[in-house]
Amino acid sequence: MNDVSLSVIDLFKRYPGADEGVNAVDGVSFDVEEGQFYTLLGPSGCGKTTTLRCVAGLERTDSGTIVLGGRPVNQVTPKIFVRPEERDIGMVFQSYAIWPHMTVFENVAFPLRGFARSRKHLRRTEINERVTKALETVQLGAFAERPAPKLSGGQQQRLALARALALEPKLLLLDEPLSNLDASLRELMRTELRRLQRQVGVTTLYVTHDQQEALSMSNRVAVMENGKIVQAARPREIYRRPITKFVASFVGRTNLMDVTIIGKGQGDHLRLDTPAGVVEAICPADIRDNDEALLSVRPENIQLHAARPPEGTPNVYPGMVEYVLFLGESCEYQVRVGHQQLICRVNPDIVFRRRDDVFVELPTEHCVVVSDEHGTTPETRQDEEDDDDEFETFGVDPLSAPLESV
Numbered sequence: 001m002n003d004v005s006l007s008v009i010d011l012f013k014r015y016p017g018a019d020e021g022v023n024a025v026d027g028v029s030f031d032v033e034e035g036q037f038y039t040l041l042g043p044s045g046c047g048k049t050t051t052l053r054c055v056a057g058l059e060r061t062d063s064g065t066i067v068l069g070g071r072p073v074n075q076v077t078p079k080i081f082v083r084p085e086e087r088d089i090g091m092v093f094q095s096y097a098i099w100p101h102m103t104v105f106e107n108v109a110f111p112l113r114g115f116a117r118s119r120k121h122l123r124r125t126e127i128n129e130r131v132t133k134a135l136e137t138v139q140l141g142a143f144a145e146r147p148a149p150k151l152s153g154g155q156q157q158r159l160a161l162a163r164a165l166a167l168e169p170k171l172l173l174l175d176e177p178l179s180n181l182d183a184s185l186r187e188l189m190r191t192e193l194r195r196l197q198r199q200v201g202v203t204t205l206y207v208t209h210d211q212q213e214a215l216s217m218s219n220r221v222a223v224m225e226n227g228k229i230v231q232a233a234r235p236r237e238i239y240r241r242p243i244t245k246f247v248a249s250f251v252g253r254t255n256l257m258d259v260t261i262i263g264k265g266q267g268d269h270l271r272l273d274t275p276a277g278v279v280e281a282i283c284p285a286d287i288r289d290n291d292e293a294l295l296s297v298r299p300e301n302i303q304l305h306a307a308r309p310p311e312g313t314p315n316v317y318p319g320m321v322e323y324v325l326f327l328g329e330s331c332e333y334q335v336r337v338g339h340q341q342l343i344c345r346v347n348p349d350i351v352f353r354r355r356d357d358v359f360v361e362l363p364t365e366h367c368v369v370v371s372d373e374h375g376t377t378p379e380t381r382q383d384e385e386d387d388d389d390e391f392e393t394f395g396v397d398p399l400s401a402p403l404e405s406v
């Protein structure tokens with residue numbers, strides 16, 4: 001197991017307001033290992049930014065402990081509060097906060113001079129070296145003397161990153177840094193940001209409401225709802241094995257069905273009564289006794305057949321196509337099965353029409369029982385087999401990102 005770089009333990013932060021105020025962060029705990037890219041993902045208002053700001057020291061917490069690189073920086077008893085500028089962190093926010101009257105070089109050098117005044121003495125040559133190195137890392141070396149406003153959006157984003165990296169922080173905090181970019185640049189910068197983070201090796205806490213960003217960039221994703229972490233796991237697990245209805249529907253699209261558990265199926269599968277018929281499904285142990293359970297099946301995991309699949313294929317049901325949407329790379333069908341409507345996304349070469357009779361197959365490994373609970377805080381799952389880098393497994397060559405166009 002790697003060293004833990006950041007530990008957040010039972011963090012609470014309440015803002016005063018009407019009635020009882022707002023529990024912005026409601027008992028949040030998580031660990032980020034050295035060099036990891038850890039993402040807090042959730043809808044607007046779920047407490048991501050407040051958590052990040054508490055880690056940065058920009059907010060006083062009501063209770064909870066924050067340990068950075070083995071050193072408590074926030075604690076209630078005995079009281080510890082380390083000021084933001086003494087926490088060894090670099091930050092990049094949604095608005096890059098580039099200083100428009102300075103050159104690219106000056107934008108990176110300025111905080112180092114302030115830094116030198118506050119505690120560590122950095123000589124002019126050391127500042128120059130750090131700035132040059134940071135600008136080269138983000139491939140802005142050639143732009144050092146350019147006025148900062150004369151950079152493109154993607155370049156400004158990289159400048160903000162260089163400024164944070166030049167501080168050589170123990171922890172990099174990124175709050176929705178891509179959300180001001182247009183869609184195609186955002187996609188490019190996603191790869192680029194992750195490449196830089198790996199290259200520099202800096203432990204990173206990232207905040208976003210964008211599930212694709214979270215899934216594609218992170219080693220670990222913590223999904224937040226109402227100030228709590230509801231599930232924390234590797235991206236693949238979050239997507240394939242959501243544990244609550246909220247996670248299943250916030251991270252990607254899914255079909256949800258009411259279920260009643262009627263018995264054991266093959267292996268550790270369960271047999272469920274659903275409006276589509278009896279379904280054999282995977283059911284996490286902690287949901288087995290839960291009355292409020294639902295079945296989640298992702299649209300792309302459903303298979304449609306013109307003829308009945310071979311005898312013994314589990315979870316096959318006759319259905320009728322209600323509508324078809326051609327989406328280019330796939331086709332979306334709404335199919336009625338028993339009392340249930342299912343959305344299916346299949347290869348566009350498979351052509352069914354409205355009112356066609358079809359056979360719908362719900363592969364057991366993709367039928368996942370989820371709870372309907374909200375705001376519980378289950379144990380963070382540390383996966384046994386820990387390849388720890390979804391980025392590589394998705395087959396992206398991190399060094400091939402075309403920077404010139406950014």
Ligand SMILES: Nc1ncnc2c1ncn2[C@@H]1O[C@H](COP(=O)(O)OP(=O)(O)OP(=O)(O)O)[C@@H](O)[C@H]1O
Pocket residue numbers: 015016017022023024042043044045046047048049050051209
């Ligand atoms: N300074 C403040 N005073 C009062 N309430 C606040 C303050 N800052 C945040 N809140 C409230 O705390 C809750 C969590 O806010 P926070 O900004 O952490 O959420 P978020 O998940 O980062 O949302 P977003 O993605 O919209 O930034 C929200 O209900 C918000 O309205």
